[in-house]
Amino acid sequence: MLIFTNNLSENRNVFIIFLLLFYSCQGEAENKLLEVIKVKELKIKPEVLTIPNPPYVHLIESDSGQYLFYLNPNSKSLQFMNMEDGKVANEIILEYDGPNSMSRRSGIAGLENDKVWTTFRPHAIAYFNYKAEIQFKKDIPSGEVDITYVGSSFQKGLHQYGDKVFGMQPLFMNHHGMNKDDIQKHSLVYSYDMVSDQTKWYDVYYAKDYWDSGKKLSNFSWVRREDKLYIAPWYDHEIQVFDMQKEQVTIKVEAKSDHINSFYYVNEIPGTHEEGLLNILNNDLYGIILYDKYRDCFYRFFYPGFTDDEEYAIDKLWMLRNSRPFTGVMVLDKDLNIIGEHIFDKFQVHASSNVFVGEEGLYLSLNNENSPDYDEDHLRYMVVQFEVGE
Structure with a gap:
């Protein structure tokens, strides 16, 4: 049994000892089942009204307290909210005209010291300060395939390493007009050198067998650990590790959930929006990958397919897509060995966004849109750690 305690150094030692014992006796067995240790639940009423699952959430832990950074769609601003009392400690008011306009913003790509990374349509990267003044902006030229869009989020962020900024392009530009061989032309990773003013696309692609059984969709989440980026596709089991120093993929690991x-294979365009949404819900996919620096492990979320006999209106289908009925999480060690996995109760958590890691554990939103406990007035979280069941 593995238990994460509140002593961080003790956690690390226990964790390593457990892994040595666990993998020395592991054969071809199925993934271990993880049990959830609930550290605590939080219910926060924001001083300034926001949505229950705000986008671009990032936890800041400091000597002065815990602060949640997020985009408030209601006020069109980025806010730093004190998690103790819900008050806004700082706010970045975004402008939508003039030289600092965010009207063509395609995502918030990360928070770094006193600047916020972002992306713009059709394909530019930038950062601005806490006064919402754009300090840097650069168009990203296409590689072998013409790109029409570059987006971002905190799970699809920009990462600076030395003088270079690394970004991703996870989407096929012409899903229905391309063939299997074209996959190896769609580079997934680029960098911009802020000194030489040069952009480089890398030989990083989805797996060669990605379309062997049909035309899977394209998307991935990535996360950083030290000088490496961990690329976790939504529609494939394989995780690739991109070394920013060597500028190449150094490791590929099959990290399959049971x-x-x-x-979902999209070999032809669905006849209706309802058909497309049902196909998404009926099939499995992976989601966000997070790195836990306190326990030196990764969390890879996944969503088993869901079917029932009830007919849903399209609005309800969108809600089920945004907050999947069933959510699971795999825990992997720093070498991407699977420690185990856990599936939460139906409608228990919302994990397609608004999930993050803190010193006490993994923070999961309890505001699944389809839950009877869904609360539009509060941010609700369950902080968890995991142990391997006997």
């Missing part, structure tokens, strides 16, 4: 067995 519950992910049927991906």
